[in-house]
Amino acid sequence: MKKLKKVSFTKNIITLLIAHIFIKILGLINKIYLTNRKGFGDEGNAIYSSAFQIYALFLTITSIGIPNAVSKLVSEKLAIGDTKGAHKIFKITIIVFGTLGFVVSVLVFKFANIIAINWIQIPEAELSLLALSPSIFFISITSVIKGYFNGRENLSVGANSQTIEQIFRTIITIILIEFIAKTTGLDTKIMAAGAAVASTLAEMSCFVYLCRYYKTVQKEIANEIKLSVNYKYIGRRKTIKEILFVSIPMSIAPIIGGINKNIDSMTIVRNLKKFMSETDAKLQYGILSGKIETLVAFPLSFNAAFTSTLIPIVSSAKASRNFKEAKRKIEFSILISLLIGLPCTIGMIVLANPILKLLFPNQPSGALLLQISSISITFIMINQNISAVLHGLGKTIIPALVLFLGSIIKLILNNVLVSINPNEFILGGASGAAIGTVICNVVTFLISNYILKKNININIMLTKIVKVITATIMMTVIMIFTYKNLICIISEKLCIILTILVSIIAYIILILILKIFSKQEIGLLPFGENIYKILVKLKIYRENM
Numbered sequence: 001m002k003k004l005k006k007v008s009f010t011k012n013i014i015t016l017l018i019a020h021i022f023i024k025i026l027g028l029i030n031k032i033y034l035t036n037r038k039g040f041g042d043e044g045n046a047i048y049s050s051a052f053q054i055y056a057l058f059l060t061i062t063s064i065g066i067p068n069a070v071s072k073l074v075s076e077k078l079a080i081g082d083t084k085g086a087h088k089i090f091k092i093t094i095i096v097f098g099t100l101g102f103v104v105s106v107l108v109f110k111f112a113n114i115i116a117i118n119w120i121q122i123p124e125a126e127l128s129l130l131a132l133s134p135s136i137f138f139i140s141i142t143s144v145i146k147g148y149f150n151g152r153e154n155l156s157v158g159a160n161s162q163t164i165e166q167i168f169r170t171i172i173t174i175i176l177i178e179f180i181a182k183t184t185g186l187d188t189k190i191m192a193a194g195a196a197v198a199s200t201l202a203e204m205s206c207f208v209y210l211c212r213y214y215k216t217v218q219k220e221i222a223n224e225i226k227l228s229v230n231y232k233y234i235g236r237r238k239t240i241k242e243i244l245f246v247s248i249p250m251s252i253a254p255i256i257g258g259i260n261k262n263i264d265s266m267t268i269v270r271n272l273k274k275f276m277s278e279t280d281a282k283l284q285y286g287i288l289s290g291k292i293e294t295l296v297a298f299p300l301s302f303n304a305a306f307t308s309t310l311i312p313i314v315s316s317a318k319a320s321r322n323f324k325e326a327k328r329k330i331e332f333s334i335l336i337s338l339l340i341g342l343p344c345t346i347g348m349i350v351l352a353n354p355i356l357k358l359l360f361p362n363q364p365s366g367a368l369l370l371q372i373s374s375i376s377i378t379f380i381m382i383n384q385n386i387s388a389v390l391h392g393l394g395k396t397i398i399p400a401l402v403l404f405l406g407s408i409i410k411l412i413l414n415n416v417l418v419s420i421n422p423n424e425f426i427l428g429g430a431s432g433a434a435i436g437t438v439i440c441n442v443v444t445f446l447i448s449n450y451i452l453k454k455n456i457n458i459n460i461m462l463t464k465i466v467k468v469i470t471a472t473i474m475m476t477v478i479m480i481f482t483y484k485n486l487i488c489i490i491s492e493k494l495c496i497i498l499t500i501l502v503s504i505i506a507y508i509i510l511i512l513i514l515k516i517f518s519k520q521e522i523g524l525l526p527f528g529e530n531i532y533k534i535l536v537k538l539k540i541y542r543e544n545m
Contacts, residue, residue, distance in 0.1 A: 016304065019159035023166040024301035028359075030170045031294045034195060036362040037177060039186030045290025046269075046282040047192040050120045051128035052199075053265045053289070055135070057258035058108050060251060062101040062140040066093065067147035067158070068391055069247035074151025084228035087221060090148040092239050093247075094141060101140025109133040120265045122282060124189040131196035135203040142203070145210040157213060161206045169202035249396035253387065253403050260407040260440065263414055264289065264433050271418040272429060284430040287366040288373075291356065292434070296373050299344040303337050303381040310385065314392025326392075330458055332521050333385050338465065339516070341378030342472040343507055347500070348374035350479060354496040368426075372434040379441040386448040393455055402447045406440035413439060464516060471510040479503040512540050 034040045034048075070093055077086035108115075112129035116122060146158035176194040184190045234242070268288065272281035310333060314326050348355065352374075353367040387399040417432020427435055452458060482502045486495040511517070512535065517525075519541065522532045535541040 015156040016159050017302065019156075019163050020301035020304045023162055024298050026166045026170045028294060028298060030173055031290065032359050033174060034177065035291055035360050037181070037191075038362075039181055039188055040177065040191050040195075041188075041363050042283045042286035042290060042365075043279070044188050044192045044195075044286070046286030047122060047124045047189060048128055048195050049286065049289035049293075050122045050265045050269075051116070051125040051132060051192070051196060053258070053262050054115055054120065054125075055108065055129060055132040057255070057262050058104050059136055059139060060254040060258040062097055062104050062136055063143035066097055066140070066143040066247055066251070067150055068388075069243070069251070070144055070147025071150035072391065073243065073246055074148055075153070078152065081229040082231050083221075083224045084231045085234070086148075086151065087225055088234075088239060089243060090144065092236060093144045093147075093243050096240060096243065097140045097144055098137070101137040104140075105133050105136040108136060120262075121269055124192070127189060127193035128196040131193050131200055135200045138200075138203045138207040142207050142210050145214060157210070161209050161213075164209050165202045165206035168205040169198055172201050173198040246396065249400065252397065252400035256400055256403045256407055260403065260410060263407065263411050263436075267411070267414040268418055268430060268433050271415065274419060275421045287363075288369055288430050288433060291360055291363070291366055292369045292373050295348065295355070295359075295370060296377060299340055299377055300381060300384070302340045303333075303384060310388035310392060314389055327456065327458060328520070330385070330389055330456070334382055334458070335464060335468075335516075335521070337381035337385055338378065338468045339511065341381045342468060343475055343503075345374045345377045346472055346476050347479065347503065348377075350476065351483070351496060351499065354483070354492060354499075358493050358496050368431055369434050372427075372431060372438060375438045376441040379438075379445040383441065383445050383448055386445075386452050389452060389456065389458075390448070395451075395455060398451055399448065402444050402451070405447070406444040409443055410436040410440040467514045467516045471507060471514055471516070474510055475503055475507040478506045515541070 031045075035042065035045060037044075070090065073089050074086040077083070077089065109130060112126045112133065115129060116124070116126040142161065146161065149155070149157040173195055176198050177191055180187070180191050180194045264285070268285045269278070269281045272284055276284075310330060314330070349371045352370040353364075356364045356366055356370065390396070390398050413436035414433050417428055417435060418430065420428025420432060422429035422431060479499060479502075483495060483499040486498055490498075519532060522528045522535070522541075525531060532541065
C-alpha cells in the first residue's frame with residue numbers, strides 16, 4: 001500500500017518539468033517520423049491534424065477543463081481538512097463526466113462522415129475521426145483522476161500517466177504506420193487513420209495505469225476519510241451543481257481554445273482553394289498544423305510544469321487567506337515564461353530554415369510560417385500562467401471571455417488574409433492564418449494581464465525584464481556569429497546543432513552573470529539550494545544576498 005503525502009512545489013516542478021520535456025521530445029520524434037515518412041508527409045499531417053482538432057474540440061466538452069476544476073475543488077476541501085468531501089467530489093465527477101464522455105464518443109463516431117465532408121472539407125479525415133472517437137470516453141475518466149491527485153498536490157501521477165501515454169503513442173504509431181505502408185501501398189488516408197488508432201490505444205494505456213494506481217492507494221485514502229474534519233453533508237444534486245458551477249466556466253476557455261484551433265481547420269483549406277488546387281491547399285494546412293504547431297508548442301513544455309502547480313497553490317491560498325507565498329510563486333512562474341519564451345522566439349525566427357531542414361529533410365518547407373508563428377510563444381506562455389492564477393482565484397469565466405474576443409479577431413483575420421493570394425501579398429494565404437494566431441495571442445495577453453493586476457498585486461521589476469531582453473539580444477548575436485562561422489567549415493546539420501547548443505549555454509551564462517534570479521527565486525528552482533551554493537563558490541552570487 002502506498003503512503004500518500006503532499007508533494008512540495010519544487011518537487012512537483014521537477015517531476016512535471018522532466019515529464020513534459022520527455023513527452024514533448026517523444027511527440028517531436030513522432031512528428032518528425034510521420035512528416036518524413038514516404039506516403040505520409042504534409043498531406044498526412046493535414047488529414048490527421050484536421051481530424052484531431054475536431055476531436056480535440058469535442059474533448060474539451062467532456063474533459064479538458066476537468067483536471068483544473070477537480071484540482072481546485074479538491075485542494076479547497078483539503079485546505080480545511082475535509083478529505084471526505086474532497087473524495088465525494090471525485091466520485092461524483094467520475095460518474096457525471098464518464099457518462100458524458102461515452103455519449104460524445106458515440107456522437108463523433110456516428111457523424112464522422114458529415115464532419116469530415118461539410119465542416120473541414122477534407123473527406124479523407126473521416127477514418128481518422130472514427131479511430132479517435134473512443135478516446136473521448138477514456139480521457140473523460142483519466143482527466144478526473146488526474147485532477148483529483150493534482151488537487152492533492154501530487155502532480156507526479158498525472159505526469160507519469162502522460163509519459164506512459166506518449167511512449168505508447170510513439171511506439172504504436174511507428175509499428176502501425178510501417179505495417180500499413182507495406183500492406184496498402186502508401187495509402188496516405190489509411191496511414192493517417194493508423195496514427196489516430198495509435199492515439200486511441202495510447203489513451204487506453206493511460207486509463208489502465210491511472211486505474212491501477214488509484215487501486216494501490218485506495219486503502220490509504222479510506223483511512224484519511226475516516227480522519228476527515230470539517231465535513232458537512234451535501235446532497236448529490238448540490239454536489240453536482242457545485243462541480244458544474246466550477247467545471248463549466250473552466251471548460252469554456254478550453255472549448256473556445258478548441259474552436260480557435262478549428263478556425264484554421266475550417267478556414268484555411270476552404271479559402272486557399274480560391275486560388276490553388278485542393279491538394280496544394282491541404283499541403284499548406286498540413287505544414288502549419290503539423291510541423292509548425294509542433295515546433296511552436298515544444299517550448300511550452302518547459303512552462304507547463306510551473307503553470308500546472310499554480311491552480312492548487314492559488315486555490316489553497318484563497319481558502320486559507322494567505323497570499324504572500326502564492327504571489328512569490330506566481331511572479332517566479334511569469335519570470336520563467338519570459339526567460340524561456342523570448343529566446344525560443346528569436347531562435348526560431350533566426351534559424352527557421354536550418355531547423356526545418358534538420359528535422360524534416362524530406363519536407364523542409366514552411367520557414368516563413370515558423371518565423372511568424374514563433375512570435376506567439378512568449379504570449380502563450382504568460383497567458384497560461386495568468387489563466388491558471390485567475391482560475392485559482394475563482395475568476396474562471398474571465399479567461400474564456402478574453403479568449404472568445406481573441407477568437408473573433410482570428411476568425412475575421414483568417415477569412416480576410418487567407419483569401420489573399422500570397423503571390424500578390426506575401427503575408428496572405430497560410431501566412432495570414434499564422435498572423436491571425438499571433439494577433440489573437442497578443443490581444444488575449446494584454447487584456448488578461450490588465451485583469452490580473454486588478455485582482456492581485458503581481459509585480460515583476462522592470463530591471464528584471466530589461467535583463468531578460470538584454471540576455472536574449474546578446475544570445476542572438478552569439479547565435480548568428482556562431483552559425484555564420486561554422487556553416488563555412490562543417491555540414492549544415494552539425495552546424496545548426498552546435499549553434500543551438502552554444503546559444504543555450506551562452507544564454508544560461510548570461511542569466512547568471514546578469515543575476516536575473518534573486519536568492520529566493522533560485523531556491524524555487526529544482527535543486528535550487530545546491531545551485532546557489534555552487535554560484536557562491538564561483539563568486540557569481542554573494543553569501544548573504
